[in-house]
Amino acid sequence: MAERVLVAMSGGVDSSATALLLRRQGYELVGLFMRTGDHGNASEATPSRKKGCCSALDASDARRVADLLDMPFHALDFEEDFGRIVERFVDEYRAGRTPNPCVACNNWLKFGRLAEMADRLDCHWIATGHYAQIIRPHGADRAELHRGLDPAKDQSYVLHGIKPKVLERVLFPVGGLPKTQVREIAQEAGLPVFSKPDSVEICFVPDQDHVGLVRRLRPGQSIGGDIIDTAGNRLATHDGLERFTIGQRKGLGLGGGKPRYVLQLVPDQGTVVVGERDELP
Template sequence: MRVVLAMSGGVDSSASALLLKEQGHEVIGLFMRSGMTAAAEACRLDDNPLPIIAAKAHKQGCCSASDASDARRVADLLDIPFYALNFQEGFGRIQDYFADEYLAGRTPNPCVKCNIWLKFGKLWDFAQQVDADCIASGHYARLTSVPGESRPGLFRGRDPAKDQSYVLFGIDPELTDRILFPVGDFEKPYIRELAARAGMQVAQKPDSQEICFIPDNDYSAFIERFRGPQETAGELVDTSGAVLGRHDGYQNFTIGQRKGLGVAFGEPRFVVRIEPETRRVVIGTREELGRRTLEADQLNWLIPSPPEEIRATAQIRYQHTPAACVAERIGEDQLRVTFDEPQFGVAPGQAVVLYDGDRVLGGGWIR
């Protein structure tokens, strides 16, 4: 098949290119530029004009000029076509979402949105332009056929330490038979070994840890640059409303945060609530942080005919240990999740993803 592969310049997508080629596919590598570039020129593929973006000198997280150069070197090594396209509009949408969520007192997840809007949205649009059969990425997840179902189901990757199925819950269910995850059946050490044997310089490249448009991890500074100065400073209070101190901006906090509260306590305290209307950040004990229920909307189901109520496990953030629960639909696009045991760090703005064993059932955004 002709496959368009999202290449980030990391070892996982690089090894994916090798695996796809070894399987006999015609691979086209695509690097997604954030649009923060100095110049652009045009190239053509199958008579379609496609912008190739010139490299920029400074680091931009996983979308930097050095990452683009790494991806291009891998493509040259494997002798596959390579294109770096400007997705400035799409990245701008993600930046808007990120800033707006924090200013609304919510905790955004830009990586999930990037997967929905860009990696499995715009990537598929590009694939159709070049008459590709499938798109692929270096995510650690699996798409596996399910008896009695017309499309494959999404499952956790074989490597539990690297599983990325949580951030993929939002992919279009209509596309699951058009997506490939070449590294999903392997563990990370093997993927690094595979890349090293192939002579790839990225074999030992560290995994990207930062948000691509905030490489210094200074969220507050980004929001000020992106949205201008904001009146977000206010009071730190306990759950009874007693004032404990002041903070410089509620966008610097997230639910479940323990460190960096700016006030010393005799025992552990956590952010249990953020109130953007009053600009208050509410601090409480671990018991006060616990939640037995949550509600979510903007649902995306990856199973046919989802039931009104289902027994499942739920994951409320990327590093969260899945917890047993009952999920019930409470509206056309709403879900209530009730956990067997209280969960800590339920943050509005994050995704809740439901599993049946290793299979992703679907998910939504915590309200």
């Protein structure tokens, strides 16, 4: 009997090619679409627009590919669970830190809940379209996470927190391929998503306005204050720490002159400390 794999299908070319490659390798597949972020609707997306994930269009695309590959397909709504990740994202910005929600989503929600669903559906393996590689050294009883072959698409940095017991069950079929080849494989197989744009934004901030999101979810709670240099000289004022991140150079509102970078954020005072590049921590 073929080994059973739960495939996380986002409706994009990477997860679709993942399912295709595993099908060719003889696995028995079950597709799962995880609705996590902004639902949106199919009419809002266009083929030329880079976008987030988890829209109605994405769900439809994932189901179409599952039908073409003759695999069972489930669509589950994890929006309530995902709310915890959004809340953490907002609170981290307000605390003067710059979060990476993809790390939290992968560690807790995607690979945590995927493992649970895999157990329920009697699937030993879990597969996604991430650009990373799993190495299982000969004679070792562990799986190792390595970078994807395509350096421009490597996603191993957002997967480092996957629990070892879960990592042992993970398959990344496209991780050892360049993105161009993945698209070619999908096109040759007649998958309708072969030319679909990559999802590059944070899925719950499709307009890339994270400041607006923070202020909508925490109205009236922005922490304003002074922008100062390392000598304590006041250079300007600002209306919220959520506008800044360590290392930022653009958008400081300091006018011309020598480039300045954000060196430190002091949440309890609302202070932004700036300086020259060689002063960065």
